[in-house]
Amino acid sequence: MTTATDLNQPTLEHGAPAGRRLSLPVLMLVIAGALALTSLVRLITGADGITNVSQMSTALQLAVPIGLAGLGGLWAERAGVVNIGLEGMMILGTWFGAWAGFQWGPWTGVLVGIVGGCLGGLLHAIVTITFNVNHIVSGVAINILALGATRYLAPLAFEGHQGGSAKQSPPVESLGHFTVPGLSDGLVSLNDKGWFLISDIAGLLGGLVTNVSWLTLIAVALIPATWWILWRTPFGLRLRSCGENPVAAESLGVNVYKYKYLAVIISGGLAGLGGVFLSIVANPFYLEGQTSGRGYIGLAAMIFGNWMPGGLAIGAGLFGYTDSLNLRGGSANVHALLLLGALLLVAGAIWLAIRKKYVQAAVTVLVGALVFAWYASTDDVPNQVVSATPYVVTLVVLALSAQRLRMPRANGMPYRKGQGK
Structure with a gap:
């Protein structure tokens, strides 16, 4: 039987086996290297759009709902509850947020949308924690239930109002945007100069301070807040112990049911907030189907991030960036990124060879050569490839990161009070 000291092992405190986590300096070096390669590709191909301010601003807007959904998944799974129902909770957030927003104002819509997501989380908690129903089955059921419920409610709530229909809500007022004066203009000017690396960093930073929604600022702040709560407070330690x-x-006096319930309800609220972002910020109205699978991509971002907030943020940013290629010069930018992909594969092959994994290195070089041949033999890519890029990147990233992942030990496992006695 596990003793009290087991709760203080490094695997619980840090969320991954010792030696598998990247240190912050190494992670920053990897990010800097990837950005330098991107800058080199921009100079070679002339595809300035891959790192300009507008591209980065769009990428941030697309990354926020994915990140919020992933953050919701992190809260639930750190407490041991698999939450496949993130998509359904986002759908509830979009509908409830728009419904309250067009009647009583956007900030009321934000609060009601969060409550809508929390209701989905509460239902998932009751089914999985109290009645021990399989977590996957419950999550899928919530996704189906949320879609059906909003389809039924939308005509009742929105038809008869100006701009409303059976599939769309009336427009909601804007929450407002902010731009850091002086700094934004300076970064845009620096980005326009096209210098190696410096202009690319300026484009990245410029996207973070130019025409940013207040809800985006709140969403970004939730990333470090989650890390601090879960990894630096007694509450967080108890919650994570329920997932490990x-x-x-329970033997140490933790009310496991209470912490699991809280975690899953918070998870639903965060997913609901992601839905609110879609129906109030990204679009000023609810539209049937507007989540477009972002709840599932958020789950993938959480897994890519190894159930850690920082890694989740990087994953959401990556998926948001690839999704933004559809909106801004997608074909030309994706073609340029083929060269970036080839260079990254070569760098990966070198790393594998250094670690004496020669077979994997050879395969990686071969794939990189094929990607480069595709880039060199074409001047464009089909629109279908552009549209599929976010989903392809999701699969590739998860496949490449699978070996270093470790979910919470008791994630998805049934639990009954007193079962250890």
């Missing part, structure tokens, strides 16, 4: 070893946590 609930029997040991």
Whole structure:
């Protein structure tokens, strides 16, 4: 039986086995290297759009709902509850947010949208924690239920109002945007100069301070807030212990049911906030189907981030960036990124060779050569490839990161109070 000291092992405190986590300096070096390669590709191909301010601003807007959904998944799964229902909770957030927003104002819509997501989380908690229904089955059921419920409610709530229909809400007022005066203009000017690396960094930073919604600022702040709460407070330690070893946590006096319920309800609220972002910020109205699978991509971002907030943010940013290629010069930018992909594959092959994984290195070089041949033999890519890029990147990233992942030990496992006695 696990003792109290098991709750203080490094795997619980840090969320991954010792030696598998990248240190912050190494991670920053990897990011800097990737940005330098991107800058080199921009200079070679002339595709200035891949790092300009407008591209980065769009990428941030597309990354926020994915990141919020992933953050919701992180809260639930750190407490041991798999939340496949993130998509359905986002759908509830879009509908409730727009419904309240067009009647009582956008900030009321934000609060009501969060409540809508929390209701989905509460239902998932009751079904999985109290009645021990399989977590995957419950999550899929919530996705179907949320879609059906909003389709039924939309005509009742929106038809008869100006701009409303059976599939769309009336427009909602804007929450407002902010731009950092002086700094934004300076970064845009620096980005326009086209210098190696410096202009690319300026484009990245410029997207973070130019025409940014207040809800975006809140969403970004939730990333470090989640890390601090879950990894630096007694509340967070107890919650994570429920996902690692609930029997040991119960033996130390932790009310496992309470923490699981709180985690899943918070998870639903965060997913609902992601839905609110879609129906109030990204579009000023609810539109049937506007989540477009972002709840699932958020789950993929959480897995890519190894159930850690920082990694999740990087994953959401990556998926948001690839999705933004559809909106701004997609074909030319994706063609340029083929060269970037080839260079990254070569760098990966070198790393594998250094670690004496020669077979994997050879395969990686071969794939990189094929990608480069595709780039060199074409001047464009089909629109279908552009549209599929975010989903292809999701699959590739998850496949490449699978070996270093470690989910919470008791994630998805049934638990009954007193089962360790």
